[in-house]
Amino acid sequence: MADFVGAIDQGTTSSRFMIFDHDGNEVARHQLEHTQILPRPGWVEHDPVEIWERTNVTIQTATRTAGIAPSDLAAIGITNQRETTVVWDPRTGQPYCNAIVWQDTRTDTIASALERDGHGDLIRRRAGLPPATYFSGGKVRWILENVPGVREAAERGHALFGTTDCWVLWNLTGGPSGGIHATDVTNASRTMLMDLETLDWDEELLELFGIPRAMLPKINPSSHPEAFGQARTTRPLRTAVPITGVLGDQQAATVGQVCFAPGEAKNTYGTGNFLLLNTGTQPVRSEHGLITTVCYRFGDSPAVYALEGSIAVTGSAVQWLRDQMRTIRDAAESETLALTVEDSGGIYFVPAFSGLFAPYWRSDARGAIVGLARYHTNGHLARATLEAICYQSRDVVEAMFQDSGVHLDVLKVDGGVTANDLCMQTQADILGVPVSRPVVAETTALGAAYAAGLATGFWRDTDELRAHWHESKRWYPRWSEQRRAEGYAGWQKAVQRTLDWVEVP
């Protein structure tokens, strides 16, 4: 009998393959970064071939080092950076251009024209999203309009669109020789092309974006015993293993954090931050700058929805300190550098590199450091960077409360940045709410494994999964109410300084 479930986590900065046992414990992992291609200000690209090849290596390496045969895997789940858009030729498997990453702002004219021409309400109502550069629909349209030959190819059925789950799935199930072109409801809910109620591509939205339906993948539930086929390629597994779970990484983390009841929420701190609140089987429309998204759909059960606060730049601001400012050598050093000073010395860093996402949705914003005096050092900047991660999260927690009335007694957290003790303490201080991290912090891969394992009966039900969740650490607020209020007022003032900076036509 197969004792393990595997999960591919194709993230923004890296791809990894992880193997979990029946208790949800990690047995093995391998992880490889891929190149961040930054050809112009605001443009962010990935090479899809590099992503697929590295994903492939991680599967081989993790299974080999763990001494696990493919036949020991009951199933595989796939989770992914959402919205990032790949368009490829199904005859050759070659992408027509680099993937356009979710952070890329080149589609700002498309997004603003949709709003200006009065289509914003339709997109919000039907897809639950504001017209923004973030989502896939505008990126597909940009490729159709700007990459020579793609529109003609698409009309002849020679161009497929997919987010990276779909790209990896297609390659894993055979590529040009019969690869499965499918995605799941959570990923489809990030395109501006899917109707949140019918869970199908919407003809009116497709027409608005000028996207031929033939390019689009089939939309499946997030967990299903047959819909995603089998990993069949001679590489990397040499044995057919069923792929039975697919879901976007933030939804997967919500599943990995066992937020299965309405009112349960988690905040993931990776390249960006994403706070998702389970709202049950009815979509809740936001009035305060959050988006409505599908949280998961298991088999034929009704879809479960979430309200989401998406923040574009959090961990990537730490990467910016490392790679562009060169004030630190690795991400962990952001903590030691910040600890060289007692506080941020009154400065605020608003890392609006991709404009501002939730709750502002302002593509005309750009990053700013405000309040500088000659006194300030790299230590203050490091602290302001960590505080910016936490203040942006407070913004979405406030919006979440206004939209849903849900007051969090504790914030469940996960993701790479949660290794930073100072940042998590600061989060508790800025929110005035305790922050709790689970033992298995890789909740994204775990959630994909759960979706896959539920479909095959490896796990019985969500109650069984709940029993796997254990807290590893909790941070309690220490700041006075006055310090918290003054700090947040300063943040709100700093955000105002970043708005209306670039002209968006």
Ligand SMILES: Nc1ncnc2c1ncn2[C@@H]1O[C@H](COP(=O)(O)OP(=O)(O)O)[C@@H](O)[C@H]1O
């Ligand atoms: N100790 C740390 N302190 C602050 N940031 C960190 C730390 N370790 C990792 N990070 C940040 O976390 C991010 C990676 O987290 P991860 O969850 O792997 O992200 P993703 O899934 O988006 O690729 C990077 O942006 C990195 O800068």
Ligand SMILES: O=P(O)(O)OC[C@H](O)CO
């Ligand atoms: O890959 P991550 O963890 O940065 O997540 C990216 C999000 O899915 C973007 O919506």
